[in-house]
Amino acid sequence: AQKITQTQPGMFVQEKEAVTLDCTYDTSDPSYGLFWYKQPSSGEMIFLIYQGSYDQQNATEGRYSLNFQKARKSANLVISASQLGDSAMYFCAMREADSWGKLQFGAGTQVVVTP
Amino acid sequence: GAVVSQHPSWVICKSGTSVKIECRSLDFQATTMFWYRQFPKQSLMLMATSNEGSKATYEQGVEKDKFLINHASLTLSTLTVTSAHPEDSSFYICSANGDLAGRVTFYEQYFGPGTRLTVT
Numbered sequence: 001a002q003k004i005t006q007t008q009p010g011m012f013v014q015e016k017e018a019v020t021l022d023c024t025y026d027t028s029d030p031s032y033g034l035f036w037y038k039q040p041s042s043g044e045m046i047f048l049i050y051q052g053s054y055d056q057q058n059a060t061e062g063r064y065s066l067n068f069q070k071a072r073k074s075a076n077l078v079i080s081a082s083q084l085g086d087s088a089m090y091f092c093a094m095r096e097a098d099s100w101g102k103l104q105f106g107a108g109t110q111v112v113v114t115p
Numbered sequence: 116g117a118v119v120s121q122h123p124s125w126v127i128c129k130s131g132t133s134v135k136i137e138c139r140s141l142d143f144q145a146t147t148m149f150w151y152r153q154f155p156k157q158s159l160m161l162m163a164t165s166n167e168g169s170k171a172t173y174e175q176g177v178e179k180d181k182f183l184i185n186h187a188s189l190t191l192s193t194l195t196v197t198s199a200h201p202e203d204s205s206f207y208i209c210s211a212n213g214d215l216a217g218r219v220t221f222y223e224q225y226f227g228p229g230t231r232l233t234v235t
Contacts, residue, residue, distance in 0.1 A: 033222075043206055045159075045226035093159060095224075100172075101147050101212050102225060105158045 003027060004094050012112050013082050018066070021077040021109045023092030031097035034075040036066065039108075040088040040104035048090075051075055079111075087113045118142055119211050121227035128199055128234055136194045136230045138209030144189040149224070150182075163197040165192050173226035201232040206231050 005024045013019040025034065036048040051059045051066045060064040067076040079086055092106040118141040136158045147166050151159040156227055158183040165171040165214050171184035181203075192211075194201055208229040 042151075043208075043229040043231070045210070045229075047223060047226075050223070053193065078229075100164055100222065102149065102161055102164060103159075103210075104161070107158050 001105050004092055006092055006106035006109050008109045008113070010110040011108070012114055013079075013086075014115050015113055017082055017084055018078060018080045019111065020075065021079070021090050021092070021111070022074070023076055023106055024072070024074045025092075025094050026073060027094065027096055029096040029098065033095045034066070034068070035093040035095070035103065036064070036075075036077045037091045037093060038086075039091060040089045045091075055084060059070055079085050083115045084115065087111060117225045119149055119209065119225045120208055121146075121207075122229050123230060124228060125231040126233070128232070130200055130234055131198055133195055133197045134232060136196075136207055136212070136232070138192045138194070138227050140190045140211045141223070142214040143211075143225075145192070146189065148211045150184060150188055150192075150194050150208055151208045151210070153208060153229075154207075158217070159208060162194075162209040166189070196232065201234045204232055204234045208226075 003026045010020050032053045034051045038046040047063045049059050049064045049066050051068045058068050062082045065078045087112050089108045091108045093103040120139045124136045152160045153159045161174050162170045162177045163173045165184050167186045167188035167189050173179050186192040206229050210224045210226045212224050
């Protein structure tokens with residue numbers, strides 16, 4: 001069964017606007033971590049932000065913030081003040097505590113930032 | 116710090132031949148390395164988990180005899196695609212976590228730049 005769900009295959013966003021990328025997850029493990037990665041056309045995976053299941057506050061890293069709603073099992077990524085360089089594929093991923101560090105990825109959301 | 120390299124970055128091989136892809140952690144000891152495959156416009160699919168000095172653990176549906184993984188040292192893991200066929204053409208990405216200057220990278224997984232394999 002799919003453990004990470006990203007329902008938005010693609011999005012257009014205007015430069016300088018904020019964009020929210022949806023991610024829901026499914027796990028029965030009380031200890032887990034949620035990640036967001038950016039993959040530009042070059043293919044490299046760029047780590048953006050991390051949220052632990054026991055973290056009380058939402059994670060933030062510069063223009064990236066994670067809207068973590070544990071009860072709803074959602075971990076949406078918010079990119080503020082979008083830039084042209086933000087155009088890329090964005091993946092949500094989860095690591096469960098007993099998974100030896102394995103990451104499970106969602107299908108991804110293609111973001112295109114327009115001038 | 117925490118750099119993972121892959122070699123080659125791209126490779127073209129003929130159907131029926133084998134190709135080896137190397138994944139190296141350059142500035143840390145990678146106790147665990149992961150191999151992913153990514154088809155165009157799709158997500159990363161985990162193929163196997165490799166721990167130094169032990170046999171790799173393959174995900175369901177991944178042929179062990181076709182995708183040979185060797186994690187011979189704390190800085191090197193190799194993936195050999197044996198008897199490659201056009202359907203094996205894909206983007207292969209490795210990642211690693213481990214001990215970074217004495218700090219165990221519990222939550223961060225470092226990715227290599229990927230290897231694009233084309234089988235003709």
